[in-house]
Amino acid sequence: MFDRQKGSAARRAEPSHAPDHPDADHQDAEHPDSDHPHPSHPRRRSPVSRWGLVLACSLLVSLVFARPGWTEATYSSLTSTFSTDARTPKAAPTVGLGDVVEPTLVTADFDALPRGRVTPDRFIFSLGGSNNARREYDDTTVVPDDRGKGNVLRTTLDAHSVRRLPRGNNGIVVFIPLPRRVQHACLTYDVKFDKSFDWSLGGKLPGLLGVAPGVLPALPTGGHHTRNLGWSGRLMWLGPGAYAMPGRKNMVATYMYSPEQESQYGDNVWWNASFVAGRWHTIKQCYGMNTVGQRDGTLRSWLDGRVVVDRTDYVFRTREDVDISHISWSIFRGGHTMEWAGKRTGTVDIDNVRITGS
Numbered sequence: 001m002f003d004r005q006k007g008s009a010a011r012r013a014e015p016s017h018a019p020d021h022p023d024a025d026h027q028d029a030e031h032p033d034s035d036h037p038h039p040s041h042p043r044r045r046s047p048v049s050r051w052g053l054v055l056a057c058s059l060l061v062s063l064v065f066a067r068p069g070w071t072e073a074t075y076s077s078l079t080s081t082f083s084t085d086a087r088t089p090k091a092a093p094t095v096g097l098g099d100v101v102e103p104t105l106v107t108a109d110f111d112a113l114p115r116g117r118v119t120p121d122r123f124i125f126s127l128g129g130s131n132n133a134r135r136e137y138d139d140t141t142v143v144p145d146d147r148g149k150g151n152v153l154r155t156t157l158d159a160h161s162v163r164r165l166p167r168g169n170n171g172i173v174v175f176i177p178l179p180r181r182v183q184h185a186c187l188t189y190d191v192k193f194d195k196s197f198d199w200s201l202g203g204k205l206p207g208l209l210g211v212a213p214g215v216l217p218a219l220p221t222g223g224h225h226t227r228n229l230g231w232s233g234r235l236m237w238l239g240p241g242a243y244a245m246p247g248r249k250n251m252v253a254t255y256m257y258s259p260e261q262e263s264q265y266g267d268n269v270w271w272n273a274s275f276v277a278g279r280w281h282t283i284k285q286c287y288g289m290n291t292v293g294q295r296d297g298t299l300r301s302w303l304d305g306r307v308v309v310d311r312t313d314y315v316f317r318t319r320e321d322v323d324i325s326h327i328s329w330s331i332f333r334g335g336h337t338m339e340w341a342g343k344r345t346g347t348v349d350i351d352n353v354r355i356t357g358s
């Protein structure tokens with residue numbers, strides 16, 4: 001029964017053509033290690049430095065009041081810098097994974113972004129990457145966080161559409177190089193589907209992937225043969241039409257492309273758990289590369305703090321130069337046929353993205 005369910009969903013699971021904007025890898029440059037905060041060294045402050053601070057604050061205040069549009073102007077200045085660099089190295093905190101402390105590679109809460117449709121620069125400022133194709137982001141907006149303060153990133157999925165049908169570019173698919181390649185990594189984010197979300201047959205949520213140097217990150221997606229050059233691990237929400245589990249309204253699965261995948265369109269690793277429309281969930285996905293030639297890769301997932309997948313025998317790779325190299329920021333319905341479309345326009349909100357790894 002398990003295999004039949006898996007095959008049923010996997011056969012329908014993804015368009016048979018490639019995403020058309022694979023992110024160029026040219027910005028995957030190594031940056032200096034900035035993952036360890038500077039140690040704190042208490043020191044005596046001289047009166048000169050204190051007056052310097054006062055003067056600097058005064059200058060900042062005068063600038064603020066002199067330029068009503070300062071936030072946007074300042075932001076534009078920032079983003080113009082960020083748009084030419086994949087990411088600017090900055091001191092980042094560390095977070096714990098059980099008893100292991102991993103450096104933080106990416107963190108984004110979207111609270112500093114102006115509300116409204118996100119521009120490529122603002123998306124890149126938050127999460128990295130180099131894809132400046134405006135149309136990739138035209139379903140993504142910054143909206144207030146309904147939990148009280150700050151913003152979240154919203155992807156709108158129009159009624160009666162899937163990724164490429166009836167036309168255009170619905171949802172979002174971008175590939176974002178990590179600041180550096182790692183052997184194991186965890187991706188955490190909050191996600192909320194709107195309260196009347198139509199689960200339809202299902203769709204994709206962001207995950208991580210790895211490709212060998214020089215290989216386009218779109219390779220282990222879209223029904224392509226990975227040729228052992230990469231793997232991907234995203235999430236899918238799946239509606240009842242995509243599986244045979246009576247009584248289940250929707251299901252979540254980790255959606256894998258790997259050297260041992262059974263379906264051309266990827267395999268589902270079921271969570272035996274469901275999303276609830278209108279409720280914030282916290283997702284954590286961890287991927288640990290296997291030793292080449294051994295079945296010792298780790299594949300773990302949590303939903304709202306509860307372990308839903310715990311595999312220690314996974315095979316992600318058959319070569320040493322495949323590791324964890326990109327975020328796969330995929331949010332769309334599909335599948336490649338209209339049976340994946342929703343009857344209503346729906347939204348998927350994401351916040352508090354964090355990637356740790358080493």
Ligand SMILES: [Ca+2]
Nearest residue numbers: 109150151351
């Ligand atoms: Ca936020």
